Amino acid sequence: MTSTTNPTGEHLIRIIGEHWIRFVYPVFVYVLLLSISLLLFVLAGFSAEHVMWLSHITFVAGLVLLLLTHHWFFLRLLSEAIDCIVLTNQRSIHFDTHLLFHDDMQENSFDKMRTVEAYHKGLLQNIFHYGTLRFQGGTDIPMVPHPHRVAKEIEQAMGRK
Amino acid sequence: MSSLFSSTGMAITTFLVFTIELLSLLAMVIVLLFFRRMQHKQKELFLSLQNGEALMPQHRVLVALYIFSTLGIGAISLWLFLFQPHLL
Numbered sequence: 001m002t003s004t005t006n007p008t009g010e011h012l013i014r015i016i017g018e019h020w021i022r023f024v025y026p027v028f029v030y031v032l033l034l035s036i037s038l039l040l041f042v043l044a045g046f047s048a049e050h051v052m053w054l055s056h057i058t059f060v061a062g063l064v065l066l067l068l069t070h071h072w073f074f075l076r077l078l079s080e081a082i083d084c085i086v087l088t089n090q091r092s093i094h095f096d097t098h099l100l101f102h103d104d105m106q107e108n109s110f111d112k113m114r115t116v117e118a119y120h121k122g123l124l125q126n127i128f129h130y131g132t133l134r135f136q137g138g139t140d141i142p143m144v145p146h147p148h149r150v151a152k153e154i155e156q157a158m159g160r161k
Numbered sequence: 162m163s164s165l166f167s168s169t170g171m172a173i174t175t176f177l178v179f180t181i182e183l184l185s186l187l188a189m190v191i192v193l194l195f196f197r198r199m200q201h202k203q204k205e206l207f208l209s210l211q212n213g214e215a216l217m218p219q220h221r222v223l224v225a226l227y228i229f230s231t232l233g234i235g236a237i238s239l240w241l242f243l244f245q246p247h248l249l
Contacts, residue, residue: 052170100192
């Protein structure tokens with residue numbers, strides 16, 4: 001990302017997306033529910049010639065499950081796509097959004113903050129290099145890719161290094 | 162097509178299927194409107210930082226994928242229901 005400056009002197013250093021691991025759970029649930037809905041469609045097809053009412057019920061059930069799963073999955077994807085960490089020379093801003101449900105924007109000004117910690121916790125976080133950033137005052141940002149590198153950049157932005 | 166309303170059960174099923182498809186389209190429109198609203202909010206922040214064109218990602222591919230997959234699922238399921246139940 002390139003850096004550009006505004007009249008107040010605040011310039012963008014980097015936009016950090018959250019780690020791809022956040023997509024694993026929605027994709028797993030999506031594939032599972034999609035398979036169940038496809039099975040319901042197959043059952044509807046098998047019973048179409050013999051038991052029409054069963055075919056209708058399974059078709060409608062499969063369709064409802066398929067569409068609910070589809071919209072839930074894309075709601076998650078679009079929400080995750082909006083989430084990011086914006087790092088400027090004066091503050092960091094974390095967007096934590098779940099479309100239709102909540103919309104949080106956490107801001108940490110470097111004027112009031114002196115330290116930022118980064119840590120990996122557990123096997124998965126160590127293998128896939130993601131973790132949590134903890135700002136002074138207890139604000140946590142989870143699912144940050146390469147959190148130590150990001151913490152270093154934030155400290156540089158604070159002017160500590 | 163005439164068999165769609167041949168019995169009360171068939172008529173109810175046809176009505177249900179079309180209602181579900183319409184609700185699906187409505188759900189997509191609502192989600193996309195909320196998404197655009199959030200993007201607009203982010204864009205204001207980005208513009209205030211940079212004095213110019215925002216660097217924020219647009220996610221056009223994801224939005225297009227959502228629209229086309231929703232329309233595709235709707236079209237295929239309606240086609241199966243109306244014309245090809247033996248293929249299910």
